[in-house]
Amino acid sequence: MTRFAGIFLFAALAAPPVLAQSAGGTAAAPDLATGRQLYEQSCGVCHTKPLINSGRFGPALSRESLGGQADVMAQVISEGVPRMPGFKHHFSQGQIRSIVAYVQTLAPPPPDAPPTARTSGERRDDN
Numbered sequence: 001m002t003r004f005a006g007i008f009l010f011a012a013l014a015a016p017p018v019l020a021q022s023a024g025g026t027a028a029a030p031d032l033a034t035g036r037q038l039y040e041q042s043c044g045v046c047h048t049k050p051l052i053n054s055g056r057f058g059p060a061l062s063r064e065s066l067g068g069q070a071d072v073m074a075q076v077i078s079e080g081v082p083r084m085p086g087f088k089h090h091f092s093q094g095q096i097r098s099i100v101a102y103v104q105t106l107a108p109p110p111p112d113a114p115p116t117a118r119t120s121g122e123r124r125d126d127n
Ligand code: HEC
Pocket: 038, 039, 042, 043, 044, 045, 046, 047, 057, 058, 059, 061, 065, 066, 073, 076, 077, 081, 082, 083, 084, 085, 087, 099, 124, 127
């Protein structure tokens, strides 16, 4: 019994807060309209191209980003990555879940899109 309790405690400690919260069922159900609105306000500046020939700072996002794993995506949005700020103090976990749900409706960019001089210079495989 002690051993099981230890394993359980370890699992609880190892789980990032975002996972713990969704496991507890307290987070609001994801809402696509909210997710889209928040995405356009807070993420589009880096993750979409306003014009066909303008640059984009971050990678295009779609349902295939990060292997399509919602929990990983929520983690990245919460904590940030080297060139992207974390949003855990900005958005509630429910809002982050809504953004993830919205991103997961986006189709991946066409694989055969010809790179332009502008975009090919901004690919992120240099880091
Ligand atoms: C300041 C610009 C910026 C903003 C704002 C931003 N991101 Fe990012 N994001 C990046 C960059 C750059 C990367 C690529 C990782 C890196 O280079 O550090 C990234 C990576 C990601 C990834 C991982 C993609 C992959 O395939 O690895 C996800 C998911 C993501 N961002 C989601 C979001 C969401 C959702 C928002 C809005 C809440 C957001 N980002 C806001 C710049 C930004």
